[in-house]
Amino acid sequence: MRQKRGHVAAVNGNMVSVIFDGDVAMNEVAYILSQEKKLKSEVIRIRGSEAQVQVFEMTKGIRIGDEVEFSEEMLSVELGPGLLGQIYDGLQNPLPEIAEKTGYFLESGVYLKALSRSLKWMFTPSAKVGDLVHRGDVLGSVPERHFTHKIMLPFNLFGEWKITSIADEGEYTIDDTIAIVEDGRGIKKDISMTFSWPVKRAVDCYVERLKPEQPMVTKNRIIDTFFPVAKGGTYCIPGPFGAGKTVLQQVTSRNADVDIVIIAACGERAGEVVETLKEFPEIIDPRTGRSLMERTIIICNTSSMPVAAREASVYTAVTLAEYYRQMGLHVLLLADSTSRWAQAMREMSGRLEEIPGEEAFPAYLESVIAAFYERACIVRLADGSLGSVTIGGTVSPAGGNFEEPVTQATLKVVGAFHGLSRERSDARKYPAIHPLDSWSKYPGSMNRETVKYAHAFLERSAEVGAMMKVVGEEGTSLDDYILYLKGEFLDSVYLQQNSFDPVDASVSPERQKRMFRLVLRILGAALKMSDKEDARSWFYEVRQSFLDLNGSAEGTELYAQSLADVEKALADRQPEYDAEAKRILARLE
Amino acid sequence: MNKVYSHIESITGNVISVRADNIAYGELAEVTSRYGKSLAETIRLNKDLVFLQVFAGGRGVSTGDEVRFLGHPMQVSFSDNLMG
Numbered sequence: 001m002r003q004k005r006g007h008v009a010a011v012n013g014n015m016v017s018v019i020f021d022g023d024v025a026m027n028e029v030a031y032i033l034s035q036e037k038k039l040k041s042e043v044i045r046i047r048g049s050e051a052q053v054q055v056f057e058m059t060k061g062i063r064i065g066d067e068v069e070f071s072e073e074m075l076s077v078e079l080g081p082g083l084l085g086q087i088y089d090g091l092q093n094p095l096p097e098i099a100e101k102t103g104y105f106l107e108s109g110v111y112l113k114a115l116s117r118s119l120k121w122m123f124t125p126s127a128k129v130g131d132l133v134h135r136g137d138v139l140g141s142v143p144e145r146h147f148t149h150k151i152m153l154p155f156n157l158f159g160e161w162k163i164t165s166i167a168d169e170g171e172y173t174i175d176d177t178i179a180i181v182e183d184g185r186g187i188k189k190d191i192s193m194t195f196s197w198p199v200k201r202a203v204d205c206y207v208e209r210l211k212p213e214q215p216m217v218t219k220n221r222i223i224d225t226f227f228p229v230a231k232g233g234t235y236c237i238p239g240p241f242g243a244g245k246t247v248l249q250q251v252t253s254r255n256a257d258v259d260i261v262i263i264a265a266c267g268e269r270a271g272e273v274v275e276t277l278k279e280f281p282e283i284i285d286p287r288t289g290r291s292l293m294e295r296t297i298i299i300c301n302t303s304s305m306p307v308a309a310r311e312a313s314v315y316t317a318v319t320l321a322e323y324y325r326q327m328g329l330h331v332l333l334l335a336d337s338t339s340r341w342a343q344a345m346r347e348m349s350g351r352l353e354e355i356p357g358e359e360a361f362p363a364y365l366e367s368v369i370a371a372f373y374e375r376a377c378i379v380r381l382a383d384g385s386l387g388s389v390t391i392g393g394t395v396s397p398a399g400g401n402f403e404e405p406v407t408q409a410t411l412k413v414v415g416a417f418h419g420l421s422r423e424r425s426d427a428r429k430y431p432a433i434h435p436l437d438s439w440s441k442y443p444g445s446m447n448r449e450t451v452k453y454a455h456a457f458l459e460r461s462a463e464v465g466a467m468m469k470v471v472g473e474e475g476t477s478l479d480d481y482i483l484y485l486k487g488e489f490l491d492s493v494y495l496q497q498n499s500f501d502p503v504d505a506s507v508s509p510e511r512q513k514r515m516f517r518l519v520l521r522i523l524g525a526a527l528k529m530s531d532k533e534d535a536r537s538w539f540y541e542v543r544q545s546f547l548d549l550n551g552s553a554e555g556t557e558l559y560a561q562s563l564a565d566v567e568k569a570l571a572d573r574q575p576e577y578d579a580e581a582k583r584i585l586a587r588l589e
Numbered sequence: 590m591n592k593v594y595s596h597i598e599s600i601t602g603n604v605i606s607v608r609a610d611n612i613a614y615g616e617l618a619e620v621t622s623r624y625g626k627s628l629a630e631t632i633r634l635n636k637d638l639v640f641l642q643v644f645a646g647g648r649g650v651s652t653g654d655e656v657r658f659l660g661h662p663m664q665v666s667f668s669d670n671l672m673g
Binding site: 022203 | 597599600601602622623624629647648649650651653654673
């Protein structure tokens with residue numbers, strides 16, 4: 001290849017035009033040599049001998065004529081043991097180490113290796129000399145935290161390779177050669193524990209892509225029962241500012257039954273990210289009893305950092321997720337928030353003087369969002385095990401108006417929609433997921449028909465509630481009024497959860513099933529009530545007992561007592577069930 | 590007819606352009622980059638500039654990559670086995 005160099009011809013905000021000689025690839029990384037620093041950038045358009053690059057740093061100080069070096073690599077991340085527990089910026093620079101080196105104010109042009117070069121890992125080989133391997137095949141493993149981190153043949157070695165030597169069991173750093181492989185033409189490659197992969201290309205070393213059907217348990221009743229998310233599926237949480245998007249994501253990352261959580265804090269306020277960074281090391285992972293940080297990777301690119309790196313940060317996060325998926329692990333990626341990511345795209349598109357689409361977002365916004373969510377999947381790997389990447393993205397539409405391009409484009413591609421509402425969060429209802437607006441296409445742990453039956457109560461109750469606002473309580477019939485109370489009851493004892501209560505904060509699927517049946521026994525029953533006042537006070541009492549029940553662990557005295565209270569109250573009203581209710585209840589046995 | 594062009598003039602999103610003569614509108618081409626081969630379709634002609642949309646996307650395509658025109662538009666094979 002010809003020598004690849006160039007010089008700066010124009011600067012426009014974060015976009016720099018470079019005149020180059022030789023060949024340049026789209027999305028190739030280039031470094032601008034300015035003020036004795038190397039500023040990282042990415043090629044986003046090529047026209048003749050001029051390339052436009054987006055710079056991942058502040059562009060102040062760049063002069064016309066500054067030299068530019070092309071790296072011949074696409075923007076990549078480093079993969080290998082040691083990623084877990086790390087805090088990276090959007091380009092995979094380890095932030096704590098940068099802080100050590102440059103102090104608390106980020107300096108531009110400082111890039112560090114993502115993985116520690118001095119740390120030694122206990123390597124156990126599993127492949128033998130003479131084995132034929134393909135990309136993604138396992139050569140051996142090292143223990144990382146409480147996972148077995150598989151060392152795989154780099155994903156960029158296409159074709160069939162023969163192992164000519166492999167290291168013995170022992171301690172190695174990630175740069176040490178642990179194997180040598182040779183292909184049919186006699187080309188030899190040294191394999192270490194680390195390799196890099198371009199972030200904008202999906203990792204595709206799997207046998208088969210499966211339909212996401214296995215539910216991902218979040219221990220959140222409204223999500224698990226009503227709007228489930230499948231492993232390998234996608235969901236989005238749009239909501240106005242302060243409705244609890246970030247809190248919901250944090251709670252999910254704590255309780256979800258996945259192996260690894262990757263948080264991409266993308267364009268969020270720095271203060272909020274600090275909260276996550278402070279809290280996570282102290283939260284105990286309920287499954288392992290160790291710090292939650294040990295199974296988490298945080299990619300943070302706050303609103304105070306340069307815009308171009310924000311565009312890259314979600315891709316960095318999803319590539320790390322795909323890497324762990326290749327080991328047969330279940331990974332949850334939480335992107336907060338994709339609106340800010342789309343804004344970064346809009347900014348660059350504007351600078352490129354592309355024809356704008358709706359709200360000045362680029363015309364290709366939808367296909368880019370779709371391509372990102374498309375990287376979520378559950379796959380069967382070569383060794384038969386399953387691995388998944390589930391993507392949950394928050395969207396923060398201005399003013400809580402869901403009729404804007406980012407929300408609409410996201411809704412077209414995701415499998416579940418957890419819409420937060422201002423009204424519910426103002427009423428201190430947690431989670432503020434709106435039960436009538438939200439939906440999910442995935443099968444949950446509960447039977448679909450049963451859930452539909454319960455959901456119908458919410459709909460009819462909301463109708464009666466709206467009518468009552470017009471005609472008043474007096475103008476409503478007793479039957480309608482009871483229906484209204486039933487909907488309110490379901491909302492307050494089942495849809496809402498007390499996240500400060502250790503028992504109520506995370507509810508296992510088994511317990512959800514028992515409680516759901518109990519709720520349905522009340523909803524499905526024709527109850528004997530003398531008048532509205534009677535109905536209101538009865539529901540008030542049952543609700544109190546039920547809330548006590550929600551807050552007490554099974555086997556405790558309070559649990560037995562509150563359960564007995566609910567049962568007694570129900571028996572008092574001589575409940576009668578119609579054929580449909582009987583069928584639904586029988587199914588929940 | 591199957592001339593190989595090894596200089597790509599511009600890359601914008603998924604659309605690339607090469608200088609070539611005697612290319613028909615709608616003609617297919619094969620783009621070979623370091624990440625594999627992809628088909629591309631001619632979507633615009635302007636004098637000797639030919640614009641192609643790359644089906645696998647423009648990511649990773651270099652100005653030095655090879656473009657080979659296939660001399661025919663998009664084709665599908667038919668047989669009774671297509672059913673089902």
